Amino acid sequence: MDLELLTQLTQAFGPPGYEEEIRAVIREVVTPLADSVWVDPLGSLVALKRGTGGGKKTVLAAHMDEIGVMVTYVDEKGYLRFTRMGGISPLMHIGGRVRFADGTVGVISVERREDSSKIPALEQLYIDVGASSREDAPVKVGDPAVFMRPLVAQGRRLISKTLDDRVGCYVLIETLRRLGPTPDDLYFLFSVQEEVTLSGARTSAYKIDPDMALAVDVTMTGDTPKALPMAVEMGKGPAIKVQDSGMIAHPAVRDLLIAAAERVGIPYQREILLGGSTDAAAMQLVRGGVPSGCVSIPCRYVHSPSEMVDVTDVEQTVALLSAALAPA
Amino acid sequence: MNTLELIQQLSAAVGPSGREAAVSDVLRPLWEPWSDELRTDAMGNLIALQRGNGAEPRPALMSAAHMDEIALIVTGIEKGFLHVHRIGGTDCRALLGLEVTVHGQEDLPGIIGTRPPHVLSADERGRIVPWEKLFVDVGLPHAEVVARVPIGAPVSIQRPLIRLQNDLVAGKALDNRASVAALTLALQQLRRREHAWDFYAVATVQEEVGAKGALTSAFGLNPTLAIALDVTFGKQADDNGGGTFPLDKGPTIGIGPNFHPQLVQRLRDVAKSEEIPTALEPLPGHSGTDAWSIQTAREGIPCGLLGIPLRYMHQPVETLALRDVERTARLLAAFTASLEADYRPRWEDEQ
Amino acid sequence: MNRDALLELLYMLSNTPGTSGDEIEVRRALRPHLEGHVESLRVDAMGNLIAHKKGTGAHDLRVLLTAHMDEVGLMVVDHTGEGALKVATSGSIDARLLPGLEVRVGPQARPGVIGIKAIHRADEDENVIPVSALTVDIGAHDREEALELAPIGTRITFATTAHPLGQLVAGKAFDDRAGCAALVALLQGPPLPCDVFGVFTVQEEVGLRGARVAGYTVAPAAAFVLEGTIADDLPKEEEGSPTSEIGKGPVLTVMDRSYVADPRLVRLVIQVATAAGIPYQFKQPGIGGTDAGTIHFTREGVPAITLAIPCRYIHGPVALLDPQDLEHTVALLRASLEQLTPEVIQRP
Structure with missing residues (x-):
């Protein structure tokens, strides 16, 4: 496990629509590994590894963007109100910190409320950047920010902000590094704006016009105290998507992944996610339709600043993709 | 084959959204004799595809009816009981006590069970059972269930078609197999009629999860016009106001932003000359049908909608009139045959 | 310009x-x-x-x-026995502001009004009346006349004529x-x-x-x-x-x-x-x-x-x-x- 790379990936700035910094990090790593690399009109990065076969095209997508916040109002005293960029819950962020593109750091806190036993609305939270007035505030309405938390490796577990979906980006990079010759042309798509509209994967897949599309993303687990029942656990291997709230995986794609896992002896789980979806939902509907599926890395506390994954799951996801894409 | 047998066969086929292959398998031999090309x-x-006899390049009419159905899916296994959730808009108020089939490694019969009312609080007895507390019981020990039922296995309701009075029928998946039946009948009728336009009959997938098959097939075919067929709300004892339509009084014709005004008028004109009764169905926004996806494919595709009135939608006792299915088929075939080779829908203000 | x-x-x-x-x-x-x-x-x-x-x-x-x-506007979806029009919204309209309005109905721009139950006879209820419970009155005698003048699918818009208002314009x-x-x-x-x-x-x-x-x-x-x-x-x-x-x-x-x-x-x-x-x-x-x-x-x-x-x-x-x-x-x-x-x- 290349922890240095994963650290770099998780800590780079990249809320939806503002992926320049993370794109530069990934671009530098993949350029020597791919036959060609380009950036699409909305900002997605594509690395093409040419195949040896009949030119069938497969897309592997992991999104570069991360959840964040955007300033909606600066009050007279310099406190900031904000809205969500992607799905964030007030419960996860009070007491946490955010970082703006220019390095400004803010603390998230909450107004005093009559009934403090209730979960506050996002409108009741504010960011304090230490300003003393509106004029003194170093940020303005429309400025985006991301959450702050370092990557920690503890035994076989990794804890960090933005494992959703930088661990997917990591898996794509590792797969690209390790993969020998493949029959299909492989398009490694590092997409933008997944957390808000899925527009990056949708438009890049339109351009590529692929024969098959796979998203590589995190999924939730059912293995925490009183979790919503879900038959996916951290540490039990990659999850092969059956369906989620935005997509039903193409049965042939799902079975291709299952067959690959069984052939090389990788443990896997079958995933049904009730709340959430991935880039595959958008890629599936491009043009005349694209058989699509998804390989997920089980992840606890998705969309919190401290997401947790298992190293073995990550490594086995790379192995699963390699087995599926380069059949022996 | 008569309409009743056709609907019986189509209703019995199991095709939850995203897993429609079994319905295709039923349809292929039914459509093959009447088609010039047939593909998935x-x-x-x-x-x-049924080719028209006009000069090439010929305009094409796409007619779409979705073949997927709402159903359940196995999401987990606990002490041999199956946890399930919905595929599409399955109504969890109408599930308890039903007999089902679990489509695992092989088909297994099962029952939808929950805890008895005697042991529940009054509050719990008064509320709809949430998904987490509803189980499918296949009567096998845990280890055997785990071996035979993979996570993600679909679960369908066992419900052979019921014949009610006055040629009404009730059953599962009549949303939208009734329209698939009408499309099948129209395909047969058109083979015996002259038509200048190419006619594409499309049994679409994944309508119940967002009209997805219609979106991609419309992009792929890029037709000149499209008519979607779907069921609509039939008048029933407890719901009979605006937006509901009597059974056995003919199909509805959708009117609203989803539909080109000239096609609406033309459908009404053809119905009148064929003496087919119809009603106008006002849809001021999202039509909730395949037409919503088709209309914005590529550079825009003028659409129309025919609706078959149906009671108790998304329950295992969906009820409709056989004659409405036949009328819908006849109207679609007559509309298709009426299209002149050079007809294109135009806006009133176009020169 | x-x-x-x-x-x-x-x-x-x-x-x-x-x-x-x-x-x-x-x-x-x-x-x-x-x-x-x-x-x-x-x-x-x-x-x-x-x-x-x-x-x-x-x-x-x-x-x-x-x-x-x-x-945004309304569409006729049904007719009452008294000749009033039942409507649904086309686009999002705030139901709070419909009672008391004058509207224009159909291509002939027929005048219509949206009235509600007299305050004397209304329940003491501060809830907003949903659009589904409102009707548009064009003065039709009965269902037949309403159906003829404003058939199902007829469009309804606000009746406002644009004009200056102080330093602003209204419409x-x-x-x-x-x-x-x-x-x-x-x-x-x-x-x-x-x-x-x-x-x-x-x-x-x-x-x-x-x-x-x-x-x-x-x-x-x-x-x-x-x-x-x-x-x-x-x-x-x-x-x-x-x-x-x-x-x-x-x-x-x-x-x-x-x-x-x-x-x-x-x-x-x-x-x-x-x-x-x-x-x-x-x-x-x-x-x-x-x-x-x-x-x-x-x-x-x-x-x-x-x-x-x-x-x-x-x-x-x-x-x-x-x-x-x-x-x-x-x-x-x-x-x-x-x-x-x-x-x-x-x-x-």
Whole structure:
């Protein structure tokens, strides 16, 4: 496990629509590994590894963007109100910190409320950047920010902000590094704006016009105290998507992944996610339709600043993709 | 084959959204004799082409009816009981006590169970059972269930078609197999009629999860016009106001932003000359049908909608009139045959 | 276009009825103002009016400019035995403001009124009456006459005639006839360096649907969406964002519920506004959605931005805007398009 790379990936700035910094990090790593690399009109990065076969095209997508916040109002005293960029819950962020593109750091806190036993609305939270007035505030309405938390490796577990979906980006990079010759042309798509509209994967897949599309993303687990029942656990291997709230995986794609896992002896789980979806939902509907599926890395506390994954799951996801894409 | 047998066969086929292959298998031999080409596309849509006799390049009419159905899916296994959730808009108020089939490694019969009322609080007895507390029981020990039922296995309701009075029928998946039946009948009728336009019959996939098959098949076919067929709300004892339509009084014709005004008028004109009764169905926004996806494919596709009135939608006792299915088929065939080779829908203000 | 001409155009467009899917009268009203100023004018399968204005040839960017023609309204869905019309909303209308209104029904613009139970006979209930419980009275004697005069599917719009009000102007449907007026004003001016496709779109209020098709058809390198947007600059109990404010200049979207505006286009517009001394403001992020929400994801992706004229009381019978904001929006759009070069949106 290349922890240095994963650290770099998780800590780079990249809320939806503002992926320049993370794109530069990934671009530098993949350029020597791919036959060609380009950036699409909305900002997605594509690395093409040419195949040896009949030119069938497969897309592997992991999104570069991360959840964040955007300033909606600066009050007279310099406190900031904000809205969500992607799905964030007030419960996860009070007491946490955010970082703006220019390095400004803010603390998230909450107004005093009559009934403090209730979960506050996002409108009741504010960011304090230490300003003393509106004029003194170093940020303005429309400025985006991301959450702050370092990557920690503890035994076989990794804890960090933005494992959703930088661990997917990591898996794509590792797969690209390790993969020998493949029959299909492989398009490694590092997409933008997944957390808000899925527009990056949708438009890049339109351009590529692929024969098959796979998203590589995190999924939730059912293995925490009183979790919503879900038959996916951290540490039990990659999850092969059956369906989620935005997509039903193409049965042939799902079975291709299952067959690959069984052939090389990788443990896997079958995933049904009730709340959430991935880039595959958008890629599936491009043009005349694209058989699509998804390989997920089980992840606890998705969309919190401290997401947790298992190293073995990550490594086995790379192995699963390699087995599926380069059949022996 | 008569309409009743056709609907019986189509209702019995199991095709939850995203897993429609079994319905395609039933349809292929039914459509093959009446088609010039028959194929399945990347998403699983079944597409039949019946060529017109106009000069090439010929305009094309796409007629779409979705073949997927709402159902349940196995999400987990606990002490041998199956946890399930919905595929599409399954109504969890109408599930308890039903007999089902679990489509695992092989088909297994099962029952939808929950804890008895005697042991529940008054509050719990008064509320709809949430998904987490509803189980499918296949009567096997845990280890055997785990071995035979993979997570993600679909679960369908066992409900052979019921014949009610006055040629009404009730059953599962009549949303939208009734329209698939009408499309099948129209395909047969058109083979015996002159038509200048190419006619594409499309049994679409994944309508119940967002009209997805219609979106991609419309992009793929890029037709000149499209008519979607779907069921609509029938008048029933407890719901009979605006937006509901009597059974056995003919199909509805959709009117609203989803539909080109000239096609609405033309459908009404053809119905009148064929003496087919119809009602106008006002849809001021999202039509909730395949037409919503088709209309914005590529550079825009003028659409129309025919609706078959149906009671108790998304319950295992969906009820409709056989004659409405036949009328819908006849109207679609007559509309298709009426299209002159050079007809294109135009806006009133176009020169 | 001078202010009087611009306002006359706005009034005319505002007074024209056109709910989603029934924009024909708006197209008819727009045509004479576009003919002679653009190279081509056509209607597509959805009903979008597409005007192509060739550029000077300075560069070969194709730019899509849109403003939507449709307005929120009602549709007849049923008739009562007494001859009243049952209705449903077309687009989102605030049910609080319907009782007591005068409306126009159908292509003949028949007058109608929305009345409710007399206060003496009403329940003591502060709940808003849902649209499904309201009726429109056109004076029909019975169901048969109502059915004949206003059949199922008949469109209903607010009855307001636009007029000046203090330093502002008042009218219905400023969302988005104000954007339409701004787009006409731009297209009537001299050619720009880029090739411009001005599209007056349909069905924005029911799901940004005309724009989606327009984005696919035009396949532009960038898109500017013109809107009439929410101004919530009324007195409030708590300090907070006004979403936008009347009289403070064109409103730039950074992010709304439908998309994230391209930061490079946002930067460009800010630079241009600053250099030209045109006031501008940011719309409160995360509120509302515009045609850019479907344009940006068409084909291979389209960098997009929304410029809006701040309006109070949109989606109601009488909206207000400041003519200066309208003029500034036209000026800022033109100046931005003059500075838009391939380098701005290039991806190295």
